[in-house]
Amino acid sequence: MNLVVREATKDDAKLIAELTRAAWAGKVSVTSSGHRETAVIVAEHLRDGGGFILELDHQPIGSVRWLPLDSEQDVWEVCRMGVLPAYRGSNLSQHLLEAVIHHGLASGVEEVRLAVRADQPKLIDFYTAYAFELAEELEYSHANPMEPAPLVMRRSLRH
Numbered sequence: 001m002n003l004v005v006r007e008a009t010k011d012d013a014k015l016i017a018e019l020t021r022a023a024w025a026g027k028v029s030v031t032s033s034g035h036r037e038t039a040v041i042v043a044e045h046l047r048d049g050g051g052f053i054l055e056l057d058h059q060p061i062g063s064v065r066w067l068p069l070d071s072e073q074d075v076w077e078v079c080r081m082g083v084l085p086a087y088r089g090s091n092l093s094q095h096l097l098e099a100v101i102h103h104g105l106a107s108g109v110e111e112v113r114l115a116v117r118a119d120q121p122k123l124i125d126f127y128t129a130y131a132f133e134l135a136e137e138l139e140y141s142h143a144n145p146m147e148p149a150p151l152v153m154r155r156s157l158r159h
Contacts, residue, residue: 008051023082064096078114115140115150
């Protein structure tokens, strides 16, 4: 089993949009904007922030993106992390999360934030294991107004 996390390029926008829609199908509420992901949106995210693709034996099986906050460029929000259904249950998404954290550390970012959907509270324990803490005072800047507000978690990357 050859597992690789590679940095996404602008040429990966279509692939990442497809991975996101496939990873979220049947898993995330149908009102989520992730189900309507397009290559144009992904290309904007890659230009403004970045992303990683998870590959197993050279086959893409998951992806993640991050965007700096408009108001705080040294704070990144993790968005659209997902692994294809056939590969779930082995904690493979941890490789994507670790890649963002390590890239943030290498880039001198102060903090990484992510959102936990109201219908997925079990993820709080998963993220807590990676030193994320609940930050109820924060709002997720990419929250979907058609859904309950997600819980925001943060991890400081200051040394």
